[in-house]
Amino acid sequence: MSATLNKGPRASAMWSRIAIYVVILVFAAFFLAPLAVTILTSVRSNTEMAQRSLIGWPQHLDLSNFAVAWGSFCIAEHCTGIAPYMYNSAVMAIPATILSTLLGAMAGYAIALWRFRGDNIMFGLVVLGVFLPEQMRLIPWTVVLRDTGLANSLAGLIMIHTIQGVSFTTLFCRNYYLSIPQDLMKAARIDGAGFYRIFWRIVLPLSPPILIVTVIWQFTGIWNEFLFGVIFTSGTQQPITAALVALGSGGQNVHAYNVAAAAVLIGAFPPLLVYFLGGKYFVRGLTQGAIK
Amino acid sequence: MSFLSRRGFLAGTATAVVANGAVAPRVLADIKPRVTVISQWSAGSDGTAISAFGKLFEQNGGIWQHNPVPGFTTEMMNKLRAQIMSGDPPAASQLKGPEIAAWSKVAPTNNLDSLVADADYEKFVAPDLAKLHKPFGHWIALPLQLYRINTLFASKKAMDKVGATKLPTTWAEFNALSEKMKAAGIIPLANGGIRWDDGMKWEIALNGISPAAYRKAVMELDAATLMGPEVLAAFEQTRKLADGMNPNIAAQNWGVQVAPFIRGEMGMVLMGGWAQGNIINGGFTLDDFMSGPAPQDNGKAAYIMNADAFIFWKQKAEDLQAGQQLMAKLIMQASTQKMYSQITGSIPVRTDADLSGPGWSEGQRNSAASLKAAVAANQVMLSLAHNMAQPNQISAAMIDVLTEFVHNRDLAPKKAQQRLADAIDSER
Amino acid sequence: MLFTLWTAWISFTPSTLMPENGFVGFKNYASVMATRNFSVAYTNVVVFGFCFVALTTIMGLLLAILLDQRVRGESVLRTIFLYPMAVSFVVTGTIWSWLLNPGFGIQQLVRDLGWTEFRFDWLIDRDRAIYTLVIAAAWQASGFAMALFLAGLRSVDPEIVKAAQIDGAGPARIYRRVVLPSMGPIFIAVMVILLQNAIKTFDLVRALTGGGPGIATNLPATVVYDLMFQRGQLGRGSAAAVLMLLTLAIILIPYALYQRFRRTRA
Incomplete structure (x- = not known):
């Protein structure tokens, strides 16, 4: 509802605009503060940080x-x-x-548009998956990886993230698809289209907004996941978060905070890019019914 | 004879033939020793040291496959658990203290007795330390390096300011010096804010008051001693230490205070020997601080020990078995331990190590000398806060109480002592 | 779901380092509930959960309403408010632990600017440290709440708003009387998502307070992890986890009933 709410005398309208901007800028400063500290840290030298303070203005710009x-x-x-x-x-x-988004889209489609016996229970079970803390799933996943022979491989991690992600993507897609009119479905079925045909021809083309939401959600979540990434891979297969933690935790007595900060900035670039590109669609996708 | 046992018998014979027969050299020559290793050493001097060890392993003809697991120790344990559950334990993994015994019940380990005997190694290892690595009578793990926990560092500038020239040797002297520093506007103790740090302060206090009580209370969990006067005194001393700490540390490592410490705004540090690395790494020199043993009221050297070690898991592949033997041999060598400790700032496990040459610091020499004296006086203790004295669940329950005590001035020493005893009871 | 049942099963076994079979009844539950860690963590999660959900909802809503005033550079601002979600707490937690540290963080920086009496030392205060977790968590999640609310605001039927304007209602009144009431489902959705976030909070505690001062900022998720993997007590850890899930269920079941109620009414 972007309807103009700034009616009334012009002067007071102007003041309220200024107030709005001031509040927004204060919030922006609050949100940006940690980023600013990270950037400052990334261009300082280690000795400087040890001798002065962890937070501070760089004495020399150290881009190395x-x-x-x-x-x-x-x-x-x-x-x-x-x-x-x-x-x-x-x-x-x-x-x-990609896999979890596609599977979630199909599951959401099946639950939302093909009413079948127990669909609500099925949905409830899927959603419950969202609420299980990941630490509790560690050992069960170990067993699954052992039994599938995928231990210590990226393929194993892809499988885990796909399966875990399906809960979220199904939830999002199902809510979105609920807004597709049943008439459209009926018409398609009368034309003789089956489950998959309707999905590919009718549902998927309507989906981009919600798919962008799930892609953003999934990509950033998977990119930032640490626990499984470090435990279910070995050595040179480890994901970026493992490297960041290795850099950040340092040893008993040496902390390369500056290099760690630089690495954090580089490592955060892909998800930030996804957000920046997808931000507009994110809100739009949510608007179109992800949260019914 | 059933099929299974017959196969086992045949395999046994085959190994015996390989080991004793003429074919052995040819077969063994084809095998390149290989080890798969899990550790949490990834960055800083720890990372450098383990990499140097890996290089040494390769120079000796082996294939080194190290898998560092960054983050907290729990992550490394989880990795180990995952590997064991998948039936693929590493050839060696970093593990320490009583956890060696606990984990050895989970999966089969290698018996290293003959290797240790061949190297005539046991007599060079402090007996209390050796016990941890042969929990059920056999060597299954080997210690790699040692740190003294009860080490006192003092800022040269702060000492000058209050006119002190030597480190306090008893808690009474320490407390008097603290008061002097306080009066001069100096924060007496630069501490860290992580829970093990709080546990360390208490263990240093108790050991300084009475090593005998430390052994009974912490290492043997003797109920009477836990409720006795020495433990109470340790709580009281810990309260004094807490009152002298920088309250603004929050959950940071003590190392973020290196600069104010050297500048003389903070007086002393009670920390393991690695703290020297924090100071040097901050760009300061050995002239900026003094170091020595923490206060010891009975005047005899006592040594709270922290040791890193590798446990060796049973392997089927011959190249891994050969790799384990090579790795064990290298770890026991004096030259390896020297190389390792010179990188990390620890001291070698071998009590016969010679630290007189270049590459060693005064702090390391002091630590090694006091270890020797402590072995002679039977005052070698195992660290509680660094999981050397008790299995993790007991250490953690005890540290819960200790860290609360340090941060809660309203908790009386007497009450904390009772809580400590209760916490131990609930874990027995 | 299977994993939940598995955890429930383990909570009745004597498992320590590895999952084991056997049955010890409610022994694990009894010993977990007797510890101070557990009671502290449960009190904390109530305080933290309430404050975090409230603060994040309010901030998210405020930001959404502000952004909805046709401000310039909305896309840049939106990115600024959303970016914390894109970066994991494993790394940003460290930066927050610096900012909130009274020794060299915000308190010291403000003092350096001249306000020498300025105090902001919640991080080292046993009773207030939990609120530093709230601040950092709200920082991370309110962008998401904002996006949901913004989506909600934009899907309000413009006709209704226009009608209210014609009736002479001011902006504040329109929001209060017309717009917000129509967003009920979004409020519920935001709150449920935030609540499950609150209960699962783990990385933040590890990075920011390490559970301290003392054990003052432990949350159930950290206690569970600590028991299962640091202390090698899988049985007790699972018992704590089951208790945690039961708490969740107490909150979620009314939500599910509400959903059902809404659907049957519609």
């Missing part, structure tokens, strides 16, 4: 941290920087995002 973070920082004997870990995360997050 970015090069070190990207290409030469050592995680034990692997002196490769975070580049290969970024690659691992991409290899893991992209297929898992």
Whole structure:
């Protein structure tokens, strides 16, 4: 409802506009503060941080941290920087995002548009998956990976993230598809279209807004996941979060906060990009019924 | 004879033939020793040291497959659990203290007795430490490096300001010095804010008051000693320490205070030997601080020990078995331990190590000398806060109480002592 | 779902480092509930959950209404408010622990600017540290709440708003009387999502307070993880987890009933 609410005398309208901007800017400052600190940290030197303070204005601009973070920082004997870990995360997050979105779309479609016996119970079970903390799923997943022979592989992680993601994507898609008129379905069925045909021809073309929502949600979630990523992979297969934590936690007595900050900025780039590109559609997709 | 046992018998014979027969050299020559290793050492000097060890392993003809698990120790344990459950334990993994015994019940480990005997190694290991690594009579794990927990560091500038020239050697002296520092506007203790840090303060206090009580209360969980006067005194001393801490540390590592400590705004640090690395890494020199043992009221050297170790899991593949043997041999060597400790700032496990040469710091020499003296005085203790004295569930329950005590001034020492005893009872 | 049943089963076994078979009845439940950690964590999750959901909802709604006033640069602002969601707490938690640290964070920075009496030391205050978790968590989640509310605001029928305007209602009145009441379902959705977030909060505690000062900021999720994996007590950890899920169920069942009620009415 972007209807203009600024009626009334012009002067007071102007003042209220100013007030709006001031409040927004204060909030923006609050939201940006941690980012600002990260950026400042990423261009300082370690000695400077140890001798002065963790938070502070850089005395000298030290841009080398970015090069070190990207290409030469050592995680034990692997002196490769975070580049290969970024690659691992991409290899893991992209297929898992696509698969979980597609499966969620189909499941949501089936639940929303093909009323079948027990559909609500089915939906309830799927949604319950959303509420289970991931720490509790650690050991069961270990068993599943062992039994499927996918332990210590990115394929195993893709499987986990796909299955776990389906709960969320189904929830989103089902709510969205509820707004598709049943008449459309009936017409299609009279024309002799089956389950898959209707999905591909009618439902999917209507879906982009909600698919963007689920893609953003899934991609950022998977990209930032740490626990499974570090436990279910080995050595050079580890995802970006494992590298970031390795950098951030340091050893008993050496903390390369500056390089870690640079790595955080680089590592956060893909999800930020997704948000920036998809932000507009995110709200639009939600508007069109993701939250019924 | 059933099929299974017959196969086992045949395999046994085959191994015996390989081990003793003429074919052995040829077969073994084809095998390149290989190890798969899990540790949490990924960054900083820990990362550098384990990488150097890996290189050494490769120079000796092996294939080094290290899998660092960054983050908290729990993540590494989870990784280990996942590997064991998948029937694929690593050849060696980082593990310490009583957890070695606990985990060895979960999956089969390698018996290292003959290797230890071949190297004539046992006599160079402090007996209390050796016990942890041969929990059921056999060596299944090997310690790699040691740190002294009860180490006192003092800021040169702060000491100058209050006119002190030497480190306090008893708690009375320590408390007097603290008061002097307070009066001069100096925060007496630069501490960390993480829970094990709080536990450490208490264990250093108790050990300083009475190593005998420490052994009974912490290592043997003797109920009477836990409720006795020494433990109460340790709580009271811990309260004094807490009153002298920088309240603004929150959950940071003590190392964020290196600068104010060296500048003389904070007086002392009670920390393991690795704290020296924090200071040097901050760009300061050995002249900026003094270090030595923490206060010890009975005047004899006592040593609270923290040790890192590797446990060796049973392997079927021959190259992994060969790799384990090579790795164990290397760990026991004096030269390896020297290389490792010089990188991390710890001291070697071997009590016969010679720390007189270059590459060692005064702090490391002091630590090694006091270990020798403590072994002689039978005053080597195992650290509670660093999970050396008790299995994790008991350590954690005890540290719950200790960390609350440090942060809650309203909790009386007497009451905290009772809570500690209760917490232990609930875990027995 | 299977995983939940599995956890429930383990909670009745004597499992320690590894899952084991056997049956010990409610022993694990009894010992978990007797610990101070557990009672502290449960009190905390109530306080934290309530404050976090309330603050995030209010901030999200406020931001959505502000952005809805046809402000310039909406897409940039929206990105600013949403970006915390794109970055994991595993990393941003560290930065928050610096900012909130009274020694060198916001308190010190403000003092350096001249207000030497300024105090903001909740992080080291046993009774207030839990609110620092609320601040950081709200920072992360309110962008999401904003997006949902913004979506809701934009889907309100413009005709109704126009009608209200013709009746001479001012902006505040229109929001209060016309717009917000029509967004009931969105409020519920936002709150449920935030609530499950609150109950699952884990990384934040680890990065920001480490559960301290003392054990003052432990939450059920950290206690569960700690029991299962740090203390090697899978049985007790599972018992704590089941208790946590039961708490969730107490909140979710009324929600499910409400949904059903709404559907039958529609």
